[in-house]
Amino acid sequence: MLAALYFVMFLINPSGMGLGDVKLALSVGALLGWYGWPTLFLGTLVAFCLAALYGVGLMILRRATRRSAIAFGPFMLLGALAGVAFGAWTT
Numbered sequence: 001m002l003a004a005l006y007f008v009m010f011l012i013n014p015s016g017m018g019l020g021d022v023k024l025a026l027s028v029g030a031l032l033g034w035y036g037w038p039t040l041f042l043g044t045l046v047a048f049c050l051a052a053l054y055g056v057g058l059m060i061l062r063r064a065t066r067r068s069a070i071a072f073g074p075f076m077l078l079g080a081l082a083g084v085a086f087g088a089w090t091t
Contacts, residue, residue, distance in 0.1 A: 002029025002040060021072050028080045035087030043083025051075040 006025040009017045032040040051072055058064035 001033065002026075002044065015069075017072070021076065024073055024076055028076055031080055032083045032087070035084065035091075039083045039087035039090075042086050043079040045079070046082040047072070047075045047079025050078055 003022060003026040006017060006022045010019060010022050028043065029040065032043045051070065054075070055064065055068075055070060058068070058070070059066070064070070
């Protein structure tokens with residue numbers, strides 16, 4: 001399910017979401033999906049929030065613009081880690 005969402009985002013804007021992120025979303029979605037829907041949503045939300053905070057921080061420091069590309073994979077992995085920690089904590 002997560003990979004399908006990322007693939008749709010890739011189709012809408014190929015320069016905004018890379019195909020590597022779509023491939024990583026397949027394994028991250030399988031991992032987080034094992035714990036259930038709330039964990040999957042939390043892990044995805046954490047990934048996007050961390051990437052947004054990083055991007056805003058770069059813009060504040062004038063190291064990037066709105067059009068600058070940043071790697072999203074590390075944020076996906078951090079979100080997955082947070083989701084797994086939450087999933088293990090709630091069981």
